[in-house]
Amino acid sequence: MSILIYAESAEGKFKKVALELASYAKKVAESLGTTVTAVTVNAGDVSELSKYGVDKVLKVNNDKLAGFTAKAYADVIKQAAQKEEAKVVLLSSTTDSIYLASLVAVALEAGYASNVVGLPVSTSPFQVKRTAFSNKAFNITEINTDVKVLALAKNSYGIFENTSSLTTEDFNPTIGDADFGVKVVSVEKVSGKVSIADADIVVSAGRGLKGPENWGMIEELASVLGAATACSKPVSDLGWRTHGEHVGQTGKPVATNLYIAVGISGAIQHIAGINSSKVKVVINSDPEAPFFKVADYGVVGDAFEIVPQLIQKFKAFKEQQS
Amino acid sequence: MKILVCISHVPDTTSKINFTNGDAEFDTNGVQYVINPNDEFGLTRAIWFQEQQGATVTVVNVGGPDTESTLRKALAIGANEAIRINANPTDGFFVAKQLAEVIKNGGYDIVIAGKESLDYNGGMVPGMIAGILGYNFLNSCTGITVEGTNVTAVREIDGGKETVSSSLPIIIGGQKGIVEEKDLRIPNMRGIMTARTKVLTILEPVDAAINTKAVKFEKPAPKSAVKLISADNLDELINLLHNEAKVI
Ligand SMILES: Cc1cc2nc3c(=O)[nH]c(=O)nc-3n(C[C@H](O)[C@H](O)[C@H](O)COP(=O)(O)OP(=O)(O)OC[C@H]3O[C@@H](n4cnc5c(N)ncnc54)[C@H](O)[C@@H]3O)c2cc1C
Numbered sequence: 001m002s003i004l005i006y007a008e009s010a011e012g013k014f015k016k017v018a019l020e021l022a023s024y025a026k027k028v029a030e031s032l033g034t035t036v037t038a039v040t041v042n043a044g045d046v047s048e049l050s051k052y053g054v055d056k057v058l059k060v061n062n063d064k065l066a067g068f069t070a071k072a073y074a075d076v077i078k079q080a081a082q083k084e085e086a087k088v089v090l091l092s093s094t095t096d097s098i099y100l101a102s103l104v105a106v107a108l109e110a111g112y113a114s115n116v117v118g119l120p121v122s123t124s125p126f127q128v129k130r131t132a133f134s135n136k137a138f139n140i141t142e143i144n145t146d147v148k149v150l151a152l153a154k155n156s157y158g159i160f161e162n163t164s165s166l167t168t169e170d171f172n173p174t175i176g177d178a179d180f181g182v183k184v185v186s187v188e189k190v191s192g193k194v195s196i197a198d199a200d201i202v203v204s205a206g207r208g209l210k211g212p213e214n215w216g217m218i219e220e221l222a223s224v225l226g227a228a229t230a231c232s233k234p235v236s237d238l239g240w241r242t243h244g245e246h247v248g249q250t251g252k253p254v255a256t257n258l259y260i261a262v263g264i265s266g267a268i269q270h271i272a273g274i275n276s277s278k279v280k281v282v283i284n285s286d287p288e289a290p291f292f293k294v295a296d297y298g299v300v301g302d303a304f305e306i307v308p309q310l311i312q313k314f315k316a317f318k319e320q321q322s
Numbered sequence: 323m324k325i326l327v328c329i330s331h332v333p334d335t336t337s338k339i340n341f342t343n344g345d346a347e348f349d350t351n352g353v354q355y356v357i358n359p360n361d362e363f364g365l366t367r368a369i370w371f372q373e374q375q376g377a378t379v380t381v382v383n384v385g386g387p388d389t390e391s392t393l394r395k396a397l398a399i400g401a402n403e404a405i406r407i408n409a410n411p412t413d414g415f416f417v418a419k420q421l422a423e424v425i426k427n428g429g430y431d432i433v434i435a436g437k438e439s440l441d442y443n444g445g446m447v448p449g450m451i452a453g454i455l456g457y458n459f460l461n462s463c464t465g466i467t468v469e470g471t472n473v474t475a476v477r478e479i480d481g482g483k484e485t486v487s488s489s490l491p492i493i494i495g496g497q498k499g500i501v502e503e504k505d506l507r508i509p510n511m512r513g514i515m516t517a518r519t520k521v522l523t524i525l526e527p528v529d530a531a532i533n534t535k536a537v538k539f540e541k542p543a544p545k546s547a548v549k550l551i552s553a554d555n556l557d558e559l560i561n562l563l564h565n566e567a568k569v570i
Contacts, residue, residue, distance in 0.1 A: 070449075070461065071459065074453075095461075095462055095479055098461070099461040100449075101445075102418075102447075102453060103453045103459070105453070106453025106454055110533070111534040112446060112450075112534070114443070127537065131443065132441065132536075133339045133440075133441060133442075133443075134335070135542075136542075138540040138542070139540075140540070141534050141536055144533060144534065144535070145531075145533050181489070182458050182459065182460055182486050182488045183487050183488065184486050185484075185486060186485045187479070187484040187485075188483050188484065189479075190481055195482075200569075237502075237504075243464075244478070244481075249359070250359050250360075250497075251498070258563070272335070275542075279567045281559070281563070282548070292550075295548045296549065297549050297559060297562060298549070298550050299553055300553065302553075305553070317560050317570070
């Protein structure tokens with residue numbers, strides 16, 4: 001018996017969520033008196049995982065898996081779980097991992113809980129806390145099957161070092177043609193920009209910015225902070241920004257450490273998508289804007305005056321820090 | 323082409339979320355229900371296929387009699403027929419099991435579900451259906467075209483998008499982009515009238531294991547009030563973000 005995590009990597013490097021997942025898995029493993037095995041796909045150097053408590057890595061290197069294909073990857077994770085007799089299988093909440101998790105759960109006949117925040121509330125019965133109703137509530141979910149699949153919400157646990165001695169093993173699961181029923185034809189990534197999914201800080205702006213020509217200062221603020229940019233729904237509907245940037249209930253969820261909202265009113269549907277961000281800063285000219293009710297810090301004022309000043313001040317701060 | 327659209331009946335996005343029975347159950351008091359927004363995008367795309375390429379569109383929901391208003395709305399938007407599986411949707415696997423049964427017996431070419439529903443946000447059902455049936459599956463779909471038995475679709479990925487191809491049958495986890503919001507249909511009077519005459523079949527559920535159960539709900543702890551910083555003292559904001567919140 002062990003705990004299995006799927007440690008997601010891109011271009012040979014582990015994603016931050018994989019390190020968070022390892023940290024989380026170590027803690028769950030301690031409470032169950034077991035060890036953590038990670039399965040990796042074409043990950044290159046895996047030694048980094050030992051820093052976060054992984055005891056063993058099953059390394060899959062296979063050219064057929066060079067691009068992400070859900071069914072094939074799910075098959076890999078299933079076979080790894082069976083080989084390790086894993087009772088708990090953990091995945092992250094990236095778009096890819098969420099795609100995989102329900103396939104893995106069915107394949108292992110396992111109960112599955114997604115959007116898990118925090119360590120199990122109890123291990124017998126096995127109960128976890130997850131978000132529900134677009135972050136307006138939490139739900140304690142009990143999993144009754146022998147094998148359990150969990151998907152951990154991003155930034156809900158944190159990354160903790162906990163060095164282990166790592167063993168690695170090459171793993172060659174069987175993957176067949178049936179795994180490739182959905183073929184990737186082409187991939188388009190927005191290059192040179194921090195993506196919302198990877199960002200620790202997101203700078204977001206709404207209709208209060210009046211037009212797409214005013215986004216220069218938002219991009220500059222984001223670049224000073226190493227942040228991703230985002231927007232409210234009307235902004236993407238109006239075509240000022242791409243749909244990939246729209247956050248909220250019908251857009252992307254954002255679970256960052258810092259969310260800066262400029263000229264966004266704070267409608268309930270927008271808040272639903274950013275509620276699990278840790279610290280929220282709101283800049284809005286209307287002191288009655290609903291966003292101030294959920295914000296940690298607020299500045300009442302004109303974005304066109306405040307943002308340029310903030311850029312200068314953050315720049316000075318960064319220089320002083322370095 | 324036969325299309326099945328899975329419809330989740332969810333509280334309107336502005337609903338107040340409360341719990342009853344010792345926080346064990348969602349309080350439906352005063353809650354307005356709607357078609358889950360992700361499903362509504364899928365339904366609209368299905369109607370587009372019906373009108374442009376010739377397809378029959380069936381909508382299905384797992385739920386009690388109270389969900390029929392939502393199915394009737396889908397019929398008024400243009401679906402040809404509806405199915406209600408008469409059961410309380412207890413968890414994602416249970417729902418997927420019921421839907422898989424309908425799909426197996428109905429021989430659908432395309433099944434469109436929302437990538438997640440806005441009540442439990444599970445994001446489980448479409449993938450589980452695909453897993454149970456062994457069908458091709460595409461999640462977070464933002465565009466789909468069909469030529470003969472070939473499907474070309476676009477999927478959102480972290481930091482971009484990807485184009486994929488597959489053959490029918492396929493299960494889709496859809497979201498905004500599969501159609502744009504401006505293209506969503508509102509039922510008109512004629513639609514509402516004809517919806518009354520369309521077939522709504524009620525099926526009894528098949529047995530399914532209860533893998534997970536919701537035992538209790540909690541609301542987030544009340545937030546402390548916002549700290550307002552004067553617009554002419556922005557250094558204070560930087561100071562607070564660095565020393566108090568420790569996020570920069
Ligand atoms: C089913 C459904 C789903 C939805 N899903 C989403 C979603 O996922 N995401 C989302 O964002 N919305 C969503 N919405 C829309 C949501 O209800 C709001 O309409 C939207 O969030 C408003 O965007 P906004 O704040 O940018 O624009 P507005 O409401 O126009 O607000 C602009 C704000 O900018 C401020 N402002 C104006 N000028 C300045 C200035 N010079 N300096 C500073 N501040 C200024 C104003 O005071 C105002 O508060 C959804 C709606 C529905 C019905």
